[in-house]
Each structure stands twice: as C-alpha cells, then as structure tokens.
Amino acid sequence: MERPLERPEIVEITKSVDEAEGIKTIFLKSDIKAKPGQFVMVWIPRLDEKPFAISYSNKGTSGALINPTGEIGITVAAVGPFSNKLYAMNPGEKVGVRGPYGTTYRLEGKKIVMVGGGYGSASLTMLAEEALQQGIKVKFILGARTKSRLVYAEQIKKLIGTENLIITTDDGSAGMKGLVTDALKQLLHKEKIDKIFACGPDKMLKAVADIGSAAHVKGEVSMERWFKCGGMGICGHCCVDPIGIRLCVEGPVIDFETAAKITELGEYHRLKSSRKEKI
C-alpha cells in the first residue's frame, strides 16, 4: 500500500456533480491512490478538517465509474457547518486533502451483496466495480428515506445491471417500501451470498451485521465516529466501547465479529467534547 500523504496538499475542486437532494460528488485534483473503504481528511482553512470516504479513485479505470487519473471524488451530504460549506464550494476553489487512511474492504467469494444507505453507497460502488473486475457477482441493495435521496442509482445500474439492483425507500416512492434490512433478509433467504458489505447510518450497520451473523454470512461494515486528531490514531477519541479499537486506524472498515463486540454501535457516539450522544 502507498504511504499516505501526511500533510494536506492544497488542491483545486475540478467539478461537482449533484447526486441527490443535499448530496454532491466533489472531484479534487489529487494523485492520492486509495482503495475502497479508505478515507481522506479534507481541510477547509479556518473552519475544520473532516474525514470523507473516497467515492471515485483516480485509477482511470473503465466501466461505470470512469474517472481521469489525477482526480479523486468524495460524495458529500450537507448536514452541518463543515459539510454545508464543502457542498457549496465551486470548481476552481481550493481545499486541503491528505491520506488515504484506514482499513479497506476485503473482497472474498463468488457472489457478494452491498448494502448502502445514503452517501454510504458511494464507496461501495467503487468496491462493486473492483469486484466485477475480479469476476465476482454483485448484488446491490440501495436504500434511502425517499426517491429524491437515492444516491448513485444510475451508476450502479450501469455497473451491475437493473436486475442486480434492489432499491428500497421508507415511503415507497421508489422500489420496495421498507428498509434495506428487509430486502437483505429476503435476499439471504433466496440466494447463496458469500459476503456482505455495508456502509450507512449506525443503526443500519448494526442491523445488517446482526442479520448477516444470524445467517452465518461473513461481512464488513464501515463505521463512522468523530476523528478528532485527524486520522492519526493519537487521541483515542474514536475508540469504541468496550473493545477500544481506534476506528481511524483499525477501522473504519471492520468485520462482523468485531462489530458484534462494539456495544455502542447503533446506540451512541461521542461528541467533540467526548460526551456521549444517543443515536
């Protein structure tokens, strides 16, 4: 694996693409080479520095995620001060970026399923592309509250075909009415799946890991916490209860066995002050 860039490199935003309501992919002029699941730290001077999963690598690969070398993509949901600012930035403006950091998803088996909620589907789409290149069959369960919040549906269709994409919305405005976990239970009942990969809200990850483990299917989830020291593994703020692994170093991608030991998954996270907040 390549050494991460430890100091922020000031890079230009080359383009931004609307993905869904309040969600954009921002392309950055950067040579950082990342694997699916890894993240970069994005710095907006005088504001903050926050982690973002890589959604487009700069390999210049063919397929649905074709992307020129020399650029990476991050998919940003506007939810608070930092993400709102990043979401509003235009091509030509600059940010700092360093990385890549963290663990990667590990592909295994002949047939796998991705379970993506919200912007979580972004890094999984990159993984789906890599799986196809290795001859692994891919199913994708893509969920959102409502149709206008679905992210990457067109890219995923192009990549794996409509027949392999299962869409769920809470209000039934697109695909099946219900949660991604309802669709996952049905799929595991019908088909032999070798591994599950999930990225999305905490409660979804907990449910996916529980369902997968109960069905004796291996899997990995990508878990988010506040990375206070910026992914350096120094401060211990992202250590999860009770096992104390640092999610910025030993994560964000962890396997189902590790997820099962984390009692705070789907229950609470820590604010910048370290105070616990219920999820």
Ligand SMILES: Cc1cc2nc3c(=O)[nH]c(=O)nc-3n(C[C@H](O)[C@H](O)[C@H](O)COP(=O)(O)OP(=O)(O)OC[C@H]3O[C@@H](n4cnc5c(N)ncnc54)[C@H](O)[C@@H]3O)c2cc1C
């Ligand atoms: C490994 C890792 C990868 C990440 N990848 C991405 C990514 O690809 N895209 C991305 O947009 N963000 C990603 N994040 C989250 C990102 O780093 C910021 O935490 C997020 O942008 C919110 O920061 P903020 O300062 O705008 O809002 P904050 O002040 O941190 O949050 C504002 C409010 O929104 C809530 N909130 C925070 N995140 C979410 C959310 N996802 N959905 C709903 N409510 C939320 C908070 O609880 C709070 O109430 C990732 C985090 C980690 C640890």
